[in-house]
Amino acid sequence: MNWNDRFSNHAERLRASKIRELMKFTSQPGIISFAGGMPDPAVFPESEIQSITGSWSRQEAATAMQYGPTPGYPPLLNTLGELLSSRRAIPMQNREIIITTGAQQALFLASRILINPGDTVLVEEPSFIGGMASFTANGAVLEGVPVRDDGLDLDILEQKLTQSMHAGQRISFLYTIPNFQNPSGITMSLKNRERLYAISREYQLVIIEDDPYGDLYFTGSQNDYKPIAALGDDAPVIYCGSLSKVLCPGFRLGWIAADPRFIEKCILSKQSVDACSPSFTQYLANELLVKKGFNLSLVRTREHYQVKRDRMTAAIQKHFPSVVNCSRPEGGFFIFCRLPNGVSGGKLLAKCIEKNVAFVTGEPFMVDPEEGDRFIRLAYSTADVEQIDTGIEITGAAIKEMIG
Amino acid sequence: MNWNDRFSNHAERLRASKIRELMKFTSQPGIISFAGGMPDPAVFPESEIQSITGSWSRQEAATAMQYGPTPGYPPLLNTLGELLSSRRAIPMQNREIIITTGAQQALFLASRILINPGDTVLVEEPSFIGGMASFTANGAVLEGVPVRDDGLDLDILEQKLTQSMHAGQRISFLYTIPNFQNPSGITMSLKNRERLYAISREYQLVIIEDDPYGDLYFTGSQNDYKPIAALGDDAPVIYCGSLSKVLCPGFRLGWIAADPRFIEKCILSKQSVDACSPSFTQYLANELLVKKGFNLSLVRTREHYQVKRDRMTAAIQKHFPSVVNCSRPEGGFFIFCRLPNGVSGGKLLAKCIEKNVAFVTGEPFMVDPEEGDRFIRLAYSTADVEQIDTGIEITGAAIKEMIG
Numbered sequence: 001m002n003w004n005d006r007f008s009n010h011a012e013r014l015r016a017s018k019i020r021e022l023m024k025f026t027s028q029p030g031i032i033s034f035a036g037g038m039p040d041p042a043v044f045p046e047s048e049i050q051s052i053t054g055s056w057s058r059q060e061a062a063t064a065m066q067y068g069p070t071p072g073y074p075p076l077l078n079t080l081g082e083l084l085s086s087r088r089a090i091p092m093q094n095r096e097i098i099i100t101t102g103a104q105q106a107l108f109l110a111s112r113i114l115i116n117p118g119d120t121v122l123v124e125e126p127s128f129i130g131g132m133a134s135f136t137a138n139g140a141v142l143e144g145v146p147v148r149d150d151g152l153d154l155d156i157l158e159q160k161l162t163q164s165m166h167a168g169q170r171i172s173f174l175y176t177i178p179n180f181q182n183p184s185g186i187t188m189s190l191k192n193r194e195r196l197y198a199i200s201r202e203y204q205l206v207i208i209e210d211d212p213y214g215d216l217y218f219t220g221s222q223n224d225y226k227p228i229a230a231l232g233d234d235a236p237v238i239y240c241g242s243l244s245k246v247l248c249p250g251f252r253l254g255w256i257a258a259d260p261r262f263i264e265k266c267i268l269s270k271q272s273v274d275a276c277s278p279s280f281t282q283y284l285a286n287e288l289l290v291k292k293g294f295n296l297s298l299v300r301t302r303e304h305y306q307v308k309r310d311r312m313t314a315a316i317q318k319h320f321p322s323v324v325n326c327s328r329p330e331g332g333f334f335i336f337c338r339l340p341n342g343v344s345g346g347k348l349l350a351k352c353i354e355k356n357v358a359f360v361t362g363e364p365f366m367v368d369p370e371e372g373d374r375f376i377r378l379a380y381s382t383a384d385v386e387q388i389d390t391g392i393e394i395t396g397a398a399i400k401e402m403i404g
Numbered sequence: 405m406n407w408n409d410r411f412s413n414h415a416e417r418l419r420a421s422k423i424r425e426l427m428k429f430t431s432q433p434g435i436i437s438f439a440g441g442m443p444d445p446a447v448f449p450e451s452e453i454q455s456i457t458g459s460w461s462r463q464e465a466a467t468a469m470q471y472g473p474t475p476g477y478p479p480l481l482n483t484l485g486e487l488l489s490s491r492r493a494i495p496m497q498n499r500e501i502i503i504t505t506g507a508q509q510a511l512f513l514a515s516r517i518l519i520n521p522g523d524t525v526l527v528e529e530p531s532f533i534g535g536m537a538s539f540t541a542n543g544a545v546l547e548g549v550p551v552r553d554d555g556l557d558l559d560i561l562e563q564k565l566t567q568s569m570h571a572g573q574r575i576s577f578l579y580t581i582p583n584f585q586n587p588s589g590i591t592m593s594l595k596n597r598e599r600l601y602a603i604s605r606e607y608q609l610v611i612i613e614d615d616p617y618g619d620l621y622f623t624g625s626q627n628d629y630k631p632i633a634a635l636g637d638d639a640p641v642i643y644c645g646s647l648s649k650v651l652c653p654g655f656r657l658g659w660i661a662a663d664p665r666f667i668e669k670c671i672l673s674k675q676s677v678d679a680c681s682p683s684f685t686q687y688l689a690n691e692l693l694v695k696k697g698f699n700l701s702l703v704r705t706r707e708h709y710q711v712k713r714d715r716m717t718a719a720i721q722k723h724f725p726s727v728v729n730c731s732r733p734e735g736g737f738f739i740f741c742r743l744p745n746g747v748s749g750g751k752l753l754a755k756c757i758e759k760n761v762a763f764v765t766g767e768p769f770m771v772d773p774e775e776g777d778r779f780i781r782l783a784y785s786t787a788d789v790e791q792i793d794t795g796i797e798i799t800g801a802a803i804k805e806m807i808g
Contacts, residue, residue: 001640003665006576006610008542011517014672041466049465053457061453062445065652101505101656101678108677113415133676138412172410206410236405248469250683252505261407268418272537273512274505278682279654 010137017133017364032391034359034378037182037333040308043301044248048292052284064283070267070275072099072255073282079289084257087222088214089230090239096263098270101277103212103242103254108134109266109273110208110238110256111172115140119172122160124152126336126365126375128182131175131210140172144367151188152176154195161203173206173238179225180213180332183365183377187330193228200228201235212242212254213332215298218306225331229257238262243285245333246298251281305333305381311388312380319396321403326378333381336362338374343402345373351398357391414541421533421768436795438763438782441586441737444712447705448652452696456688468687474671474679476503476659477686483693488661491626492618493634494643500667502674505681507616507646507658512538513670513677514612514642514660515576519544523576526564528556530740530769530779532586535579535614544576548771555592556580558599565607577610577642583629584617584736587769587781591734597632604632605639616646616658617736619702622710629735633661642666647689649737650702655685709737709785715792716784723800725807730782737785740766742778747806749777755802761795 056064063073071077077097085092100106107130115121117139123132125144132142145160146153157174164171176196178188188196200207209228217225229239242254256266270276288294312335316326323340339345345361352358362375378395380388460468467477475481481501489496504510511534519525521543527536529548536546549564550557561578568575580600582592592600604611613632621629633643646658660670674680692698716739720730727744743749749765756762766779782799784792 001608001663003640003663006518006640007669008516008518008520008523008576011669011673014669016672017675036471038471041462041470044466044469046462046465046469050457053454058445058450061450062448063654065448065450065654066445067440067442067648067653101682102680104679105677112412114410114412116412119412130676130679137673137676172412204405236407236410244471248684249471250467250469250687252678252680252682252684259405259407265411265415265418268420269415269541271421272534272541273509273677274656275508275534276656277505278656278685280652280656280685280688281682283654284684 014137017129030356032357032383032387034357034380034383034391036382037379038382039245039249040304040382043297043304045288045292045297048288049284052287052292060283064280066279068276068279068282070271071263072097072277073279073286076282076286079286080255083289084239088227089223090227090257091230091233092257094233094259095257096260097255097257098263098266099277099282100254100256100270101274102244102249102252103210103240104130104134105273106240106254106256107131107208107210108138109269110240111135111138111140112269113262113265114172114206116170119170120164121172122157122174123367124176124181125367126183126362126372127175128177128210129364135175142367145174147181147184147186149186151178151186151192152196154192154199158199161199161205171205173208175208175210176228177210178228179211180216180329180334182213182332183334183362184336185327185329185332185334186336187225190224190226193226194231197228197231197235197237200237201232204236206236206238208238208240210240212245214241215246216302216305217331218302218309219330246301247285247288251278251285253277253281253285308380308383308385308388311385312378312392315389315392316396319393321396321400323403324399333379335378335380337376337378339376339399340403343399345376348376348395348398348402351402352395355394355398357394359395418541421537434760436761436787436791438761438784438787438795440786441783442786443649443653444708444786447701447708449692449696449701452692453688456691456696464687468684470683472680472683472686474675475667476501476681477683477690480686480690483690484659487693488643492631493627494631494661495634495637496661498637498663499661500664501659501661502667502670503681503686504658504660504674505678506648506653506656507614507644508534508538509677510644510658510660511535511612511614512542513673514644515539515542515544516673517666517669518576518610520574523574524568525576526561526578527771528580528585529771530587530766530776531579532581532614533768539579546771549578551585551588551590553590555582555590555596556600558596558603562603565603565609575609577612579612579614580632581614582632583615584620584733584738586617586736587738587766588740589731589733589736589738590740591629594628594630597630598635601632601635601639601641604641605636608640610640610642612642612644614644616649618645619650620706620709621735622706622713623734650705651689651692655682655689657681657685657689712784712787712789712792715789716782716796719793719796720800723797725800725804727807728803737783739782739784741780741782743780743803744807747803749780752780752799752802752806755806756799759798759802761798763799
């Protein structure tokens with residue numbers, strides 16, 4: 001059988017993601033990995049889950065194991081609605097929620113509802129690989145808007161919008177991660193959020209706001225990391241989130257909160273994609289959020305990652321030459337570093353892997369991959385503090401060697 | 405915001421599925437429902453799961469809660485490979501497996517890899533709604549091939565293949581459910597499976613074989629329900645299955661077993677769809693399959709549904725007029741009935757719902773919906789035996805009234 005003759009155009013377009021290929025390698029035992037943005041199992045709610053399944057009623061167990069409605073397990077939909085309204089200040093009266101199989105599916109469904117093949121999608125440069133993969137799989141052409149120290153460059157965004165209006169070009173949406181962005185670690189300033197909200201309203205620019213890390217801030221309060229979706233009710237902002245970083249990724253639970261007409265389309269699309277997300281993990285997630293001290297566990301989770309962020313920042317200060325320019329994230333999992341001229345991220349990575357330290361270069365996060373070789377992303381979420389010290393020391397030594 | 409201007413062509417094409425709309429209604433308390441093909445919670449592995457989470461190691465719990473590889477949790481991939489090879493006699497040396505978020509996602513991914521918008525997909529008439537929904541969502545034009553008492557009409561299939569060859573028309577694949585088909589309850593004869601295998605090889609016709617019920621036979625042995633994929637290694641047969649009917653649907657676990665080149669494309673496609681299926685339920689499923697007496701629980705599950713099949717068949721014999729022609733399934737969940745001339749399935753359903761009995765008409769299972777109004781599908785999987793008696797008696801009385 002010649003399968004190549006049978007594959008669809010979609011299948012032909014698919015390419016192996018470099019970062020996922022690398023992941024296989026970096027999960028080898030003995031390696032210090034700053035590569036994957038995986039939560040630390042130390043904060044997983046293991047005993048809480050034991051206590052839930054240890055005492056569920058027959059009726060609860062039956063619900064957890066049965067098919068569920070496509071939009072999601074109704075009690076979890078309620079719980080998420082309350083959390084988004086109380087914690088994130090998002091006006092929920094004109095929004096509905098669909099629970100998705102991880103936030104990855106949120107990005108897949110939301111973009112599938114918006115993109116016609118050939119449409120332009122604006123993404124931050126750098127941006128999240130999984131988001132970009134969904135958009136291109138749905139046929140989008142990506143265009144990057146640079147990220148500055150206070151987030152997306154809004155002057156360049158406005159230029160692009162004006163140009164595209166004049167050219168009659170269709171822009172499907174803008175994709176942004178305002179809090180502790182993956183991969184840059186950068187947080188969009190509140191001023192910029194307000195301006196972006198106004199731009200969205202003025203240009204009727206659909207925004208997909210992805211906020212998987214929003215609860216994991218290390219300084220200030222929730223109010224300092226207010227979603228763009230919380231700034232009003234008259235701009236087309238699609239708000240996506242995830243339970244992967246605050247409960248655990250193995251549940252595969254995320255969500256979209258948006259205009260009911262938008263959610264209705266997502267529900268219809270999801271019916272043919274996987275019918276519903278797992279009732280089993282939706283039931284557990286709801287119990288964890290409602291009954292198992294979620295607020296307290298969130299405080300501990302934040303502290304846990306803050307210790308690691310502090311440790312990595314200190315190690316970078318100590319071991320990296322000052323010509324390396326690293327972000328200092330206010331939350332989330334990632335530090336992004338710009339290497340000095342002449343130092344290739346790819347070559348640095350090769351050197352470090354020989355010494356059992358792994359991370360990823362900026363390449364897969366860029367619309368223009370060549371730009372990416374000047375950057376590396378260091379995740380402090382999974383490694384322990386001793387590994388952080390050792391790994392950063394090794395990386396720093398390798399950079400110094402390459403500078404010569 | 406005028407969302408209609410922003411939706412993609414895909415979104416515009418989406419229509420609410422009638423059966424799912426109906427499901428909302430039929431889940432009302434007090435109703436006797438033969439509508440949804442939902443497993444009976446009585447056979448769910450509730451206490452086994454308690455025992456697994458009650459005694460997992462930290463390492464196991466951490467794996468269950470972490471991200472997993474896109475193709476699936478490696479121990480479950482091994483277990484499924486062994487089951488397919490030993491129980492279903494499928495030659496696995498030239499096949500690989502990808503675990504999917506329910507078999508619905510298996511059909512979504514497999515068809516996404518094969519369909520270019522406008523392509524023809526051949527489906528049994530009647531066929532599974534979720535399959536047809538995936539194929540049309542991916543842009544296919546469906547063409548029906550009738551199902552006879554021994555399965556798909558292969559003469560008509562061969563005619564269609566010859567015609568399409570002459571017309572230079574691209575047929576993406578044929579979709580079939582050989583065992584206890586949803587909705588017809590019909591089983592394809594072994595003779596027909598062999599002929600279909602030969603046709604697939606001769607015409608290089610890709611077959612998507614969907615086998616969610618294959619383990620739930622009531623008579624004979626596994627050998628009598630051999631998958632088409634088990635008949636050889638030189639025809640392009642994509643084999644899809646599910647754990648929803650033998651463990652529980654709330655896990656959302658299914659799979660595709662196919663040529664490695666095909667699976668590779670599915671993996672790449674899945675990366676942007678939901679990254680991976682839930683590690684949590686994959687871990688539990690593997691423990692259940694390997695350590696918790698799966699063979700024995702399967703025997704009990706078969707017996708459980710056989711009792712219900714027997715009860716419904718007997719009730720139909722007693723209460724339906726003989727002009728109603730019903731299938732007698734050898735396994736699975738469904739009985740399909742052809743109503744006498746002049747009796748509309750839709751009108752019958754409306755009458756029965758007034759009396760708190762629900763089922764579905766043939767309409768949503770048909771490429772040509774008008775044909776469907778002459779049929780009703782009765783699922784015996786969820787209702788208990790008393791409900792089966794009462795519900796069939798009420799339905800029979802309503803039919804008699806309509807015949808007059």
